[in-house]
Amino acid sequence: MRVAIAGAGAVGRSIATELIENGHKVLLIDKEPRAIAPDRVPGAEWLLADSCELSSLEEARLDICDVVIAATGDDKANLVTSLLAKTEFSVPRTVGRVNHPDNEWLFTEAWGVDVNVSTPRIMSALVEEAVSVGDVVRLFTFRQGDANLVEMTLPSTSPFLGKPCGLIPWPDNCKLVTILRDGMVYSPDREQPLEAGDELLFVAAPDAEPVLARLLNPH
Structure with a gap:
């Protein structure tokens, strides 16, 4: 997979390093000469250019x-980069970094963003996930599929403790993906019983989330 990353700061370089370690080809783009440091990510290609300019993206x-990641520290630049990548070059997948939470509503398909990544939202979700028991916590949004990755830590008062997954009437448009228990990952097969303290991960449509919460934690 070939990935272009706009923004060669700490975030862009970290993403590039991990993608290269996973066997992907990466191009880092930045308009600041001081950001061009091939020795920091030696396995990447580098380009000194402004990702908001069409000629730069052609170069x-x-x-x-296959993927363009707009990871600069400027939300306007990330939006323009994503829009040009999608409309002018038909890039299959675009990912936009949201720096300011007030701008998150702009990072949609209308601006060419397939997936937006908001650091404040991710951090708050992780805090909720760590301390919440019996609440459905939204971890990630799959924008193209209109679905979310959500988590619930099963409370000791749930009516389905000890019940096999196959006997639980899950809501429509909701699928149990995995069960985390005592540091182990369990497959949610039909015979797997639920236990208090299980961390349940679901892919669910937004309207299924409140139904799921009432089902597993009616109290």
Whole structure:
């Protein structure tokens, strides 16, 4: 997979390093000369250019990229980069970094963003996930599929303790993905019983979330 990353700061370099370790080809783009440091991510290609300019993206050959990640520290630049990547180069997948939470509503398909990543939202979700028992916590949104990755830590008062997963009437548009228990990952097969303290991960449509919460924690 070929990935172009706009923004060669700490965030962009970290993403690039991990993608390269996973066997992908990565191009880092930045308009600041001081950000171009090939020795920091030696396995990446580097381009000194402004990702908001069409000519720069043509030079970057976005037409052969599978994914474009707009990871600069400027929300306006991330939106323009995503929009150009999607509309001018038909990049299959775009990911936009949200720096300011007030701008999150802009990072949609209308601006060419398939997936937005908001650091404040992720951090707050992780805090909720760590301390909440019996509440459905939204961890991630799959924008193209209109579904969310949600988590619930099963309370000791749930009516389904000890019940096999296959006997639980899960809501429509909701699927149990996995069960985390005592540091182990369990497959949610039909015979797997639920226990108090289980962390349950679901992919669910937004309207299924309150139904799921009432089902597992009616109290």
